[in-house]
Amino acid sequence: MAFINQDFRFKKAPDKHPRLRWLLFAGGCAVIGLVIASTSTNNSTDIAIADELNPKQNNTDITPVFTETELSPHTAVRLSFELTLPELQAQQKIIDDINNDAPKQWREFKVKSGDSLSKLFDRAGIKAQQLDEMMKSGKAVKQLTRIYPDDTLRILIDNDKNLLGLRYEIDHKTYLMVERKDGALVADTFSHDIETRSAHASGVIDSSLFLAAQDAGISQNLIMELAGIFGWDIDFVLDIRKGDKFTVLYEEIFRNGEKIKDGNILTATFSNQGKTYQAVRYTNPETKRSEYFTPDGKSMRKAFLRSPVNFARISSGFTTRRYHPILHKFRSHKGVDYAAKRGTPVVASGDGKVIFKGTKGGYGRAVIIQHGTKYNTLYGHLNGYHRKLRVGTRVKQGQVIAYLGSSGLATGPHLHYEFRVNGVHRNPLTVKLPVSTPVPKQYQADFEQKTTPILAQLERLTRTQVALNN
Ligand SMILES: [Zn+2]
Incomplete structure (x- = not known):
């Protein structure tokens, strides 16, 4: 989130390293395809077959720069576009000059977790009774009962620690302003244009x-x-x-x-x-x-087929813990198994692009398809691939990509199918699939x-x- 916010701050205060940031960004994008293919949220004690794909691979060097949530173009981002402190100071200077008042300074206080208004006022050095006074300064002040960590309050106090003003940006459209007018505190909300x-x-x-x-x-x-x-x-x-x-x-x-x-x-x-x-x-x-x-x-958007193989029965469902018949250990099973005759065609469940084709540990012969920016699907234990399938091949939904088999850690012929959303395994049988409905x-x-x-x-x-x- 901070990454996005920086972009806006950049417009006000020139960034010293815009090019560097862009390079980081482009670099983050370049690896994102691989990140999606390898990210897993399994905890360490419950090792999924999926982990064999990328044993011990850790993407922590990437995620702080470019997280999955930022990838999603429709993620609601809580943006704050408040006036910067210097802007507020400059405004105050004009007011003080006009009124021929002694120059006053706004101070900024960030809400910490576990904070309360009284703790915050304490930090600001304001007398306790002035908090009570402020809370009676108008209905608008109720906004302050819903402040969160990282919210910012701007406070104006005089030399005798009297509260003269308080400003809080509620959202990018409205802000709360408490002002001392003729000795009394008055609170109101204002809308930006x-x-x-x-x-x-x-x-x-x-x-x-x-x-x-x-x-x-x-x-x-x-x-x-x-x-x-x-x-x-x-x-x-x-x-x-x-x-x-x-x-x-x-x-x-x-x-x-x-x-x-x-x-x-x-x-x-x-x-x-x-x-x-x-x-x-x-x-x-x-x-x-x-x-x-x-x-x-x-x-x-392109939709998905629920199952990538016809004429099969589900031999094992999605679970976070099951007994593995070959390894004789409890493991999670982050996919669905479809048992069918060896050689049964396996189809792409959605339009996409082949990003992996080859042998991967317990998966045996496997194919991974990337669908849009958010989704990818994996097909494992394959007997063989469609002869025209290459990494980079664009596939259509329902197109034959491979043939069912028992390569890798498999007791008998079956397809192991995984569905991942932003790198997280989801049950393909119950996951809410994106719809592709026309107008x-x-x-x-x-x-x-x-x-x-x-x-x-x-x-x-x-x-x-x-x-x-x-
Ligand atoms: Zn399986």
Whole structure:
């Protein structure tokens, strides 16, 4: 989270190492595919077969820089866009100058875990009865009963330790202000003037999407969102080529006339190795859910089949602890076993890209497929692979990738199937699978009416970009 916040702070106070940070970021992205394939949340006492994939491999050197949660483009991030202390000080100086008052200093107090307002006031050196006085200063002050660790309170006190003011940013839209007016404390909440404007950016890739995005002035947040939208079709680590290009139309959120963050991507186009993909955001009027669709209303997301093999029976389910028939030990089983005749075709459960093909410890012959940025599936104990399957091959849902067998630690022919979300094993039989539903028929007209002007704007921008590059 701190990583994202830094991006916004960067706009106010120039960062000394922006390039370094970008390199870290690009590096983090480059390894993310591998991280997803190898991350497991098993605890150490309960060793899953999955752990044999990457024994003792530890990704702690990566996660602090770029965690899985930050990968998800729709993660709700608690952003704080409060005035910086120097800004508040400067404001106070103007007020003091106007009133011909002695200069006063705002001080900043961070809420620690286990803190209470009285502890905090104690730290600030404010007399206890002034806390009582403040709590009676108006309804708005109730906001202070819901403060959390890491929240910041700004406090203004005079030389006699009298509370003169308190400011607390409730969210990026509103703040609480307690002020001493004519001797009495008065509390009120104020709203910032929030405005959404549209913006656009285009880029041509020279070496990496991330550098191109930086050149185009796009924030890291936005570029991750862009990668999330097209991630079902394009692998942003391996598929990107020099000359690939993109145009994105997005929202910018302004507070009191100053840009504070990017909003949603409205529409975007991405040309990868000569193939152009287009996405447009649409909010379902009934569910109020926003998703990205192709201009003809198909979902950008791709769904999954529940089972990657037909004509099989489940011989072992997903469990965190079971007796292993060969190793004679208790182990967790983080997948589902499908028993069937040797040689039964195994299909890709969803559209994606082969990121691993080969022998992996207890798994025997295995295939791992990456689906979008969040999901991957593993197929183990295979007898053999489809003859055309290579690492990097794009596969369609239902396409035969391999044949069922008993390679590795297996008692008899069966497929061991794993489903991972952000690197975490999930039960493939019960996991909530992402849906890939097109725009519902009854909203087709609404979809067209709402997206046509946005798409037309995107097309104009793309044409301008082509003209500029020629
Ligand atoms: Zn298994």
